[in-house]
Structure formats: C-alpha cells, structure tokens
Amino acid sequence: MFDFEKRDIKYLTGVGPQRAATLNKELAIFTLKDLLYYFPYKYIDRSRLYYIHEIDGNMPYIQLRGQILSFEENGEGYRRRLIAHFSDGTGVVDLIWFQGQKFILNKYKVRTNYIIFGKPTYFGSRINIAHPDIDPAEEFTSANMGLQPYYNTTDKMKRSGLNSHAIEKLISNLLGQIKQPLPETLPTHIIEQNHLVSLTEALQNIHLPKTPEALRKAQYRLKFEELFYVQLNILRYMKERQQRYCGFRFNRVGDFFNTFYKKNLPFELTGAQKRVIKEIRQDMGSGRQMNRLLQGDVGSGKTLVALMSMLLALDNGYQACMMAPTEILANQHYESISRMLSGLYIRVELLTGSIKGKRRNEILSGVLTGEIHILIGTHALLEDTVVFSKLGFAVIDEQHRFGVAQRAKLWKKNVSPPHVLVMTATPIPRTLAMTLYGDLDVSIIDELPPGRKPIRTIHQYDNNRKSLYLDINKQIQAGRQVYFVYPLIKESEKMDLKNLEDGYQTICNHFPQYQVSKIHGQMKPAEKDCEMLRFVNGETQILVATTVIEVGVNVPNASVMVIENAERFGLSQLHQLRGRVGRGAEQSYCILVTGFKLSEETQKRIEIMVQTNDGFEIAEADLKLRGPGDLEGTQQSGVAFDLKIANITRDSQILQHVREIARQEIENDPNLENPQNAIMWEQLRILRKHNVNWSSIS
Ligand code: ADP
Ligand code: MG
Numbered sequence: 001m002f003d004f005e006k007r008d009i010k011y012l013t014g015v016g017p018q019r020a021a022t023l024n025k026e027l028a029i030f031t032l033k034d035l036l037y038y039f040p041y042k043y044i045d046r047s048r049l050y051y052i053h054e055i056d057g058n059m060p061y062i063q064l065r066g067q068i069l070s071f072e073e074n075g076e077g078y079r080r081r082l083i084a085h086f087s088d089g090t091g092v093v094d095l096i097w098f099q100g101q102k103f104i105l106n107k108y109k110v111r112t113n114y115i116i117f118g119k120p121t122y123f124g125s126r127i128n129i130a131h132p133d134i135d136p137a138e139e140f141t142s143a144n145m146g147l148q149p150y151y152n153t154t155d156k157m158k159r160s161g162l163n164s165h166a167i168e169k170l171i172s173n174l175l176g177q178i179k180q181p182l183p184e185t186l187p188t189h190i191i192e193q194n195h196l197v198s199l200t201e202a203l204q205n206i207h208l209p210k211t212p213e214a215l216r217k218a219q220y221r222l223k224f225e226e227l228f229y230v231q232l233n234i235l236r237y238m239k240e241r242q243q244r245y246c247g248f249r250f251n252r253v254g255d256f257f258n259t260f261y262k263k264n265l266p267f268e269l270t271g272a273q274k275r276v277i278k279e280i281r282q283d284m285g286s287g288r289q290m291n292r293l294l295q296g297d298v299g300s301g302k303t304l305v306a307l308m309s310m311l312l313a314l315d316n317g318y319q320a321c322m323m324a325p326t327e328i329l330a331n332q333h334y335e336s337i338s339r340m341l342s343g344l345y346i347r348v349e350l351l352t353g354s355i356k357g358k359r360r361n362e363i364l365s366g367v368l369t370g371e372i373h374i375l376i377g378t379h380a381l382l383e384d385t386v387v388f389s390k391l392g393f394a395v396i397d398e399q400h401r402f403g404v405a406q407r408a409k410l411w412k413k414n415v416s417p418p419h420v421l422v423m424t425a426t427p428i429p430r431t432l433a434m435t436l437y438g439d440l441d442v443s444i445i446d447e448l449p450p451g452r453k454p455i456r457t458i459h460q461y462d463n464n465r466k467s468l469y470l471d472i473n474k475q476i477q478a479g480r481q482v483y484f485v486y487p488l489i490k491e492s493e494k495m496d497l498k499n500l501e502d503g504y505q506t507i508c509n510h511f512p513q514y515q516v517s518k519i520h521g522q523m524k525p526a527e528k529d530c531e532m533l534r535f536v537n538g539e540t541q542i543l544v545a546t547t548v549i550e551v552g553v554n555v556p557n558a559s560v561m562v563i564e565n566a567e568r569f570g571l572s573q574l575h576q577l578r579g580r581v582g583r584g585a586e587q588s589y590c591i592l593v594t595g596f597k598l599s600e601e602t603q604k605r606i607e608i609m610v611q612t613n614d615g616f617e618i619a620e621a622d623l624k625l626r627g628p629g630d631l632e633g634t635q636q637s638g639v640a641f642d643l644k645i646a647n648i649t650r651d652s653q654i655l656q657h658v659r660e661i662a663r664q665e666i667e668n669d670p671n672l673e674n675p676q677n678a679i680m681w682e683q684l685r686i687l688r689k690h691n692v693n694w695s696s697i698s
Pocket of ligand 2: 302303397
C-alpha cells in the first residue's frame with residue numbers, strides 16, 4: 001500500500017533532495033503526510049475567464065487566455081523590469097516582473113497559448129498585471145478551473161521557486177497518486193451520524209476544491225476532527241485522573257474556618273466570593289480530587305477565597321501551600337495572610353529562593369514535621385527538598401506563569417495528589433478555557449468588592465507631559481501614590497533599561513520634593529523587595545518600574561498608573577497593569593502614554609482600554625486581535641495540540657458540538673473496548689505521543 005504517513009517528501013515527483021531540504025527547514029514538512037496536511041490559507045475563484053476589453057481599474061484577481069506578443073526589458077538596477085505584452089485579441093495588457101526576469105524569459109515563449117492570472121491595475125492608460133501566474137493553456141482544463149488554493153511560503157522558499165503555485169503543483173501530484181482511499185481517522189458511526197465526508201475526499205477538496213460547496217464540506221470535516229480529538233484528549237485525561245486518584249475528603253468545617261469567619265474577617269464577603277467558596281467546599285468534600293480554575297478580575301478578592309479554602313484543609317488535619325510567580329508577590333501574600341490569621345494559632349511560613357541556610361532548614365523541617373500549617377512561596381516550593389507531612393491543598397496564584405508540568409509536580413507532594421486551586425486574573429474566554437483547561441473545573445468571581453470606583457483610563461501623547469505631571473502632582477498632594485511603568489522586553493533589554501533610567505531621572509528632577517522608588521528585573525531580589533516595601537509603606541510616593549509589578553501587588557493607596565510606551569504592551573498586559581490601581585476608595589486613573597504614530601491595531605487596543613474595565617470583554621477583544629496562539633502563556637499552559645485548521649474563536653460552535661460528542665463516546669466506551677472505536681483510541685494515542693505537555697502529567 002501507498003505509505004503516505006512515512007514516505008520521505010524527497011521522493012515525490014518535483015521535489016528532490018534540495019527542495020526537500022527547504023521544505024524540511026522552512027515548513028517542517030518531512031513526509032508526504034506532512035505535505036498533505038499543509039493546508040491553503042485562502043482560495044480565489046478561478047472559474048471564469050475574462051476578456052481584456054472587460055477589465056476595469058478595480059477588479060480583484062482575474063484570469064485571461066491569450067498569447068505573449070513580445071518581451072521588453074526596461075530600466076537599470078533596482079528599477080529593472082521585464083514586460084511582456086499580452087493579448088487575447090480584444091486588447092493588450094502588460095505583464096510585469098521586477099525579479100526573476102531570466103527565469104521568465106527562459107520559461108515562457110511568445111505566440112503560445114497561456115492562461116494568466118493576477119490582479120490588474122491601471123498605469124496611465126495601460127493595464128498592468130504584476131507577477132502573474134502563468135500556465136500553458138492546454139494544461140489548464142475546466143477540471144482545475146475551480147477555486148485556486150493559496151499556500152503560505154517563506155521568502156527563502158520563493159527564492160528557490162517554491163511559491164504557492166509550486167506547492168499547489170506538488171500537492172496536485174501527490175493527490176494524483178492516491179488511488180485508494182486513505183485509512184480513515186474517525187470511526188464510521190461518527191462520520192455517518194455527523195454527515196462528514198471521508199478523509200480522502202476532505203483532503204482532496206481542501207486543496208483543490210471543485211466547488212465552494214465541496215470546500216465547505218472538506219473544511220467542516222477537518223475542523224470537526226481536529227477539535228474532536230482535542231476534546232476527546234482532555235475529557236479522557238480527566239477520566240483517567242479520576243480513576244487513578246481519589247481525593248482527600250474534607251468534610252469538616254471546623255474551628256479555624258469558623259473563627260476566622262466570625263472574628264477575623266474584616267469585611268463582608270461578596271456574593272461571588274461566597275458562591276465560589278461553596279463550590280470549592282463541595283468539591284473538596286466529594287471524594288474527588290479537585291482541580292479548579294478560579295477566574296476573577298484583578299482586585300476581585302481571590303486571595304481571600306484561597307485563604308478560606310486553606311482553612312478548610314487545616315480543619316481537616318491537612319497542610320496547605322500557596323505558590324506565587326514572583327518573590328514580591330509571595331512576600332505580599334505571606335504578609336497579608338499572616339496578618340489576617342493573627343490570633344488563630346496557625347503557623348504560616350514563607351519559602352523563596354532567597355531564603356537560605358539555617359532559616360531554610362528550619363522551614364523545611366517544620367514542613368516535614370507538620371508544625372508549619374501553611375507554606376507560602378515561589379516555585380521554590382516545587383523543589384524536591386520540600387517535603388510535606390500531609391499536604392492536602394495547594395493554591396497556584398496567577399496560573400499563566402506556571403506550566404502544566406509544574407502543576408504536575410505539586411501533585412507528587414503527597415502519596416495522593418492534593419486538591420489544587422489555580423487562580424488567574426487573566427480572564428480566559430469560555431471557549432478557550434474549555435480547550436486549554438478542559439481538565440479543570442472553573443469558578444468565576446464576577447463581582448468586585450463594594451465601594452470601588454471604576455478606574456478612568458486616559459490616552460495621552462508623550463509630548464503632553466507637562467499637563468500629565470501637573471495632574472500627578474495634584475494626586476500626590478492629595479496623599480496618593482503613583483506608578484510609572486516601562487516596557488521591558490528581552491530583545492531590547494538594554495534600550496529598555498536605559499529608557500527606564502532616563503524616565504527615573506526625569507521624574508526625580510521634576511519632583512524633587514518627593515521620594516521615588518525604582519524596580520526592575522536586574523536588581524537582586526532583596527533590593528527589589530526593599531524598594532517595593534518602601535512604596536508599600538508609603539515612604540516613597542512614586543514607583544518607577546518595569547512589568548515586574550504586573551501581577552498581584554496590592555497598594556490600595558496608589559491611585560495613578562502611568563504606562564509609558566503603552567503601544568508596546570498587549571491588551572491583557574495593559575489590563576493587568578491597570579489592575580494595580582483602583583484598589584482603594586479613591587478615584588483612580590490609568591494613563592496610557594504613546595507616541596503619535598500608531599498602527600491601526602494599536603489604536604484599537606488603546607480604544608478598548610479607554611472604553612472598558614471589563615476583563616472578559618478585553619480578553620475576547622484580545623483573542624480577536626491576536627488569535628489564540630498568541631495569547632499570553634498559552635504555550636506553557638498546555639494547549640492540547642496546535643491547530644492546523646480550526647480556529648477557537650471562529651469555530652466555537654463546532655467546538656461545543658464536538659465536546660458533547662466526545663463526552664458521549666467516553667461514556668459509551670469507558671474501557672476502550674468497543675472494536676468500532678479502535679481507530680479513535682489509536683488516533684488519540686498517536687496525538688498524545690506527539691505532545692510532551694500531556695504525557696508529562698500522567
Ligand atoms: P485579586 O483577586 O486581584 O488577587 P486581592 O485578593 O488582592 O485581589 O484583593 C484585593 C483587595 O480587596 C484586597 O485588599 C482585599 O483585602 C480586598 N477585599 C477582598 N475581598 C473583599 C471584600 N469582600 N470586601 C472588601 N474588600 C475585599
Ligand atoms: Mg491576586
């Protein structure tokens with residue numbers, strides 16, 4: 001049989017070793033199968049031939065049939081061009097090439113029938129078509145005059161003649177060699193029940209569709225399949241986890257929780273906090289191991305929910321831990337939690353990379369003996385030397401900084417995995433959450449504590465600093481504090497740090513009467529903490545920083561967030577940063593400072609920020625502007641597979657449909673025994689093998 005799965009691409013007619021190397025390197029295409037699964041990104045209708053006398057100035061792509069009358073070479077150096085005068089008897093157009101003239105002259109002959117395809121433009125009274133596609137007219141039959149596929153290729157590929165058209169030819173060769181149907185990748189009953197076309201038909205029509213209808217069916221089948229296996233993987237994985245582990249059953253609500261609730265809680269819980277605590281309590285009492293994602297906008301009070309859930313673990317005789325992505329944040333959690341628990345006889349300790357020597361050993365032994373009830377820290381908690389006596393519950397704050405693998409490490413901290421609560425302020429749209437975290441249950445805090453005034457967001461150009469500084473002075477005089485944030489990106493780190501230093505100097509010069517703190521990633525943790533503490537305690541009025549302060553820090557008295565070079569930040573990052581203010585009772589401001597020249601996309605980002613404070617709305621907009629692949633942290637969070645054809649935003653209806661089908665399949669065949677499903681489980685096994693993220697967990 002024709003083994004398209006493994007057969008090296010170099011053996012395909014028209015490829016050879018050199019082109020194969022290019023395909024390997026540029027597109028990661030190694031086998032015939034890889035090529036077959038390299039899908040077009042768009043299609044153009046080539047079902048109609050035009051006459052030259054019909055052409056007007058604003059037509060899209062058209063095709064003509066005729067002959068080249070003569071060639072003409074023109075211009076010098078970079079203005080050099082090749083012109084072919086082309087006619088179909090109803091008029092003349094100029095075909096123009098700016099590169100590859102030699103190749104064209106060798107390849108195409110005058111007085112030969114060609115079909116040409118391109119976009120006509122008017123130049124004076126003449127019609128030009130630059131870099132048209134040209135095919136010999138006899139090769140071009142009505143059979144391939146349907147929708148023409150377009151493939152992405154790189155510059156390097158184009159230079160060696162591997163443009164979209166060349167890829168199309170290779171694929172057409174390959175499809176011509178497939179004489180028998182390819183092995184199916186979905187079970188028959190799923191294909192039948194969902195009226196899907198066969199795999200072979202789908203692959204044929206995704207590349208060379210005869211009609212728009214055929215293309216639509218092919219796309220549906222392939223998207224269906226792709227999303228189906230993503231969901232099957234997630235749901236199956238959930239099931240495996242449930243079968244393998246049973247959870248600690250926390251069925252007591254005891255003194256710690258009750259005393260805290262009655263005596264220590266300084267305010268009333270919001271309705272959303274109450275609801276989420278109840279969800280967590282039920283989950284941890286069910287005998288199942290909890291894996292829950294807690295989403296809540298910045299400032300919605302997630303820490304308190306985490307703390308009260310930890311008290312439940314303590315009431316049931318277990319230890320709890322909480323892991324934060326930065327030392328600053330771990331510190332802050334440690335301090336606020338210790339403060340809130342005062343008088344409760346609960347021992348809370350902090351463990352970070354900068355706690356060393358004797359102190360570290362003391363903590364490690366306290367964790368081991370169980371004298372320490374709650375351990376708060378950074379990823380230092382994951383180290384093998386950290387051994388708990390009886391860990392029952394782990395909280396991970398700001399999930400997008402941690403990978404799936406790290407979550408898995410936490411699971412191993414007890415013979416049976418502890419309950420896990422993952423908290424994030426990066427609101428993830430539902431459809432995406434389903435795909436990314438399908439193995440997590442989701443709780444949402446959709447209500448802010450009362451008395452918060454919505455933050456006012458203002459866009460300002462950077463030549464308008466005078467008025468900005470005036471406003472800031474007013475705020476500080478009224479007793480508030482101010483953040484100035486500068487971008488910091490690895491690639492431009494030196495420049496960025498210089499900008500920050502310059503900004504710091506300017507601010508110091510401008511506000512000699514105030515104290516200014518400065519924090520960036522290159523400082524030692526101890527220095528950073530010291531500076532941060534000065535700001536938290538109100539000793540400094542202004543904090544100049546890079547995005548190290550992005551997540552979590554809480555200074556209720558800070559009411560102004562100035563984001564410099566705001567054009568360089570993504571939407572979710574801007575929203576995170578803005579969330580650092582608006583935590584007290586005062587009116588807060590976020591000022592986005594940009595240059596004058598802004599791209600359209602940047603303008604949109606800024607507009608959205610000015611218009612709304614709603615994190616979910618922002619996340620949806622972000623997804624639309626950037627696409628899910630780009631969404632911050634999705635790489636580490638373990639998207640099941642990279643998607644070749646489906647789009648999580650656009651195809652969310654299919655996603656929901658296939659999720660239900662996947663759920664039923666698992667329910668009907670829990671032990672993978674039904675022979676008619678063999679194909680399906682085999683496919684899943686293959687897909688998992690190619691995905692390290694998932695295998696690292698089980
Ligand atoms: P985030 O969800 O961003 O982690 P935090 O947990 O840091 O938010 O909470 C932000 C602030 O709101 C904290 O100062 C916290 O004490 C306060 N807070 C939390 N819950 C309530 C509540 N129910 N009522 C009033 N203030 C609250
Ligand atoms: Mg927080």
